[in-house]
Amino acid sequence: MSKKILLEHINVPGIETLEVYRSKGGYSSVEKALKTMTQDAIVEEVKKSGLRGRGGAGFPTGMKWSFLAKPEGVARYLVCNADESEPGTFKDRYLMEKIPHLLIEGMITSSFALGANTSYIYVRGEYFYIIKILEKAIDDAYKAGLLGKNILGTDYSLDLHVQAGAGAYICGEETALLESLEGKRGNPRIKPPFPAIAGLYACPTIVNNVETLAAVPSIVNNGGEWYAGIGIGRSTGTKLISASGHINKPGVYEIEMGITVEDFIYSDEYCGGIKNGKKLKAVVAGGSSVPILPADLILTTANGEKRLMSYESLADGGFASGTMLGSGGFIVMDETTSIVENLYTFARFYHHESCGQCSPCREGTAWMEKILHKIKDGHGTLADVDLLWEIQSKIEGNTICPLGDAAAWPVASAIRHFKAEFEDYVKNPSSISKVKHYHNMNNLATA
């Protein structure tokens, strides 16, 4: 059995309630941090742990915290990014729904470490049923003296609020999220200044993902070194993986980083193999934005080593033969899947979600969707495939925020690894109907 930190108590009946959560040692990190540790000591433990941002970028959390400006008399904020919208990703939802107090505990301990007295959890609006769960949990935490004035009798005070988004993937980008939290359109800001210097209301602000903050209590309780001893290399600790697509057991799995991709896909502890006994064709390993890899390259690196579930191993080979861990949104496709049609759904997604601020992204994502629509319906030409390549290359690196890159990478990688399939769509449009309804394997009439 793999090491469980975040999901250790997930199956305990009533773990969503404050009483049961506390009976399992919940909120002990708040007690320890507020009563026995200095703010700097907590930041130091998080640095030592090697914890990296779990939203997708993988930036070291302790380092991010150490950038926080602390001018006298200016409020500081901690904002939790719960705008989980990366296609293939549903782990934050799972944590907040099943064990909401873990996030709240992480928020209190982290807010104390950063010297924030007001913190916000920005939740995507589509998750309103989760907002209800969080509001109830926060209410209970206030009543128990874990939030509000003089927490647990100390001189530390914290107010914690939930903010509802309203349907915009771009608000998962931290500066767009802050704009949205200020009641504006979610247009990303030009950086610098980074939020750690000028964030919410132009005050120093740290924005962290749900899973990142949920890992903080265990680090404070057991020490940074303990956490750094779990996992492999610079991929310390555990990671939640959202597994979906053509597998026998879709769901959220906590893995110790370093297990093999092969084990993750085929072992009964995790995905349980490919549905209906089919063969594996391709995997998008870290949410829609990361490069898609064909079966051989996701299981084995270009050097012939077994690929591991870690930041470094998944990235091995660069974009020529590797990918990224990203958000851990692991989408599995069987041998019947049309890469062209799957890519079309991604291209449509990014076009829909582009905020429209930068021309390469606004115009480019629209063009990519149109061209892929044309190709998938059998009206494409070989020149269209080249044009698609050309457009993605001109978006990448030319936008204010990473949405442009995120839109370009799936297109580039699909063409890089599956060019023959694009050419087949163009040359043999009559063959398309044969591959079109592979996904009907899932017999909806009887499932």
Place this chain on the structure above:
Amino acid sequence: MSEIKFDDNSLALVQSIIKRYPEGKQKSALLPLLHLAQAEFDGWLSVPAMDYVASLLSIKPIEVYEVASFYSMFNLKPVGKCLIEVCRTSSCWLRGANEIVDHIGNKLGIKPGETTADGKFTLKTVECLGSCGTAPMLQIGDKFHEDLTFDKVDSLLDEWSNKTEHSKYLDVNTFRKN
């Protein structure tokens, strides 16, 4: 059309929400208030409804319009009593989202983006709702309906045919009163 004015209960919630932000930063309450307005005023945001929210926050109407038009959950045109939102991005598509959309469309005699003549149902296709492991899925109000089959969809449509209220993302009790 309901009168464009919150009742006392909702107005108390509005004040409580505004207090979540520092003084002078009440504009931060815009998204929650637009959600509340949409839930209370027939499921969409008319110009008078947006102007009303602007007045509650002492901001200009344009500051509300530009935000309402940015976010996909805000409806700027009337929708049916039951707004059906079907996810169709990758993981849902892999497990049959297109067939679910077609099935609903055929049953109701409408295409995505359209409302039935009796004003009962609107069918909308949306992008990833974070339900990839339980695909295919659709959302009605604040409820996720997952691992869909045609049978499940049929019983949902039956259930909603008999309801008189609007599907809603939230109500006045969703947010805690601080």
